[in-house]
Amino acid sequence: MNKTSNAIILLGGGGHAKVLIDLITESGDFKIVGILDPELECGTQLKGIEVLGTDEVLPELRDQGVQNVAVAVGSIKCNLLRKTLFNRSRELNFQMPALIHPNSICSADISLSDGVQVMAGAIIQTDSILGEGTVVNTGAQVDHDCQIGSHVFLGPGVVLSGGVTIGNNTFVGAGAVLIQGVRVGDNAVIAAGAVVIQDVEDGALVKGVPAR
Structure with missing residues (x-):
């Protein structure tokens, strides 16, 4: 995967991710290169975007040149998972635009x-x-x-x-x-x-x- 400043990974593959896919596609500012979600089978697709695995592949994607991450899980009362994914991505030096x-x-x-x-x-x-x-x-x-x-x-x-x-x-x-x-x-x-x-x-x- 070539280094591109507008490549972005989505963390989560549910309903909130679908909405973000539409947002990102409409805005045109970033190119979604994959989804990470432990509940989805690797190689399947969501709205045409491939599932690349779990959060464990984040370091590999970073090393391949992906610079941006979006937390794409929704929330029902508790925002802890969103916060955890955000902080982990920051620790790995991803940008979260x-x-x-x-x-x-x-x-x-x-x-x-x-x-x-x-x-x-x-x-x-x-x-x-x-x-x-x-x-x-x-x-x-x-x-x-x-x-x-x-x-x-x-x-x-x-x-x-x-x-x-x-x-x-x-x-x-x-x-x-x-x-x-x-x-x-x-x-x-x-x-x-x-x-x-x-x-x-x-x-x-x-x-x-x-x-x-």
Whole structure:
């Protein structure tokens, strides 16, 4: 495999990987050269992309000249696997570029860290900051001045009003709404459809309308 600066490997071969394949194909910034997933048989394909093995072949791919990795596993409440794969890739000196769907809307005045993924239809407004490895899923809305930590997963259709703060490793389920200025701690879980009108402590699980 020849060294190319835009070659990228996907870690994971499930539904989230399918969405990333579409994103990367639409953007044209990177060329996907393979998928690594311990649950899939080597040599099979996902949307035309070959499964090359498990994460154990990462050093070999690096030595062959692949420079970029995308964490392509999704999240259901716990983001530990995404964080683990991100950190392992960094230890192996891979780059983890931010991936932004061309049909998203992103202000010019936002900060996106390594490994951020912004899916189709998402909106991120001015002066928002997103930490490394964070996912803004399909149709999610992040309004002005939000501060989102590392390895946060915003499900489809999430709405963050202005000035929301979210800590590291937190999961926000599909369709949840957080009103302006609320603060959510690290490792919290916001259930799908919840309406958050007050601060959420570290490690808390809240659900309902209003969320408790």
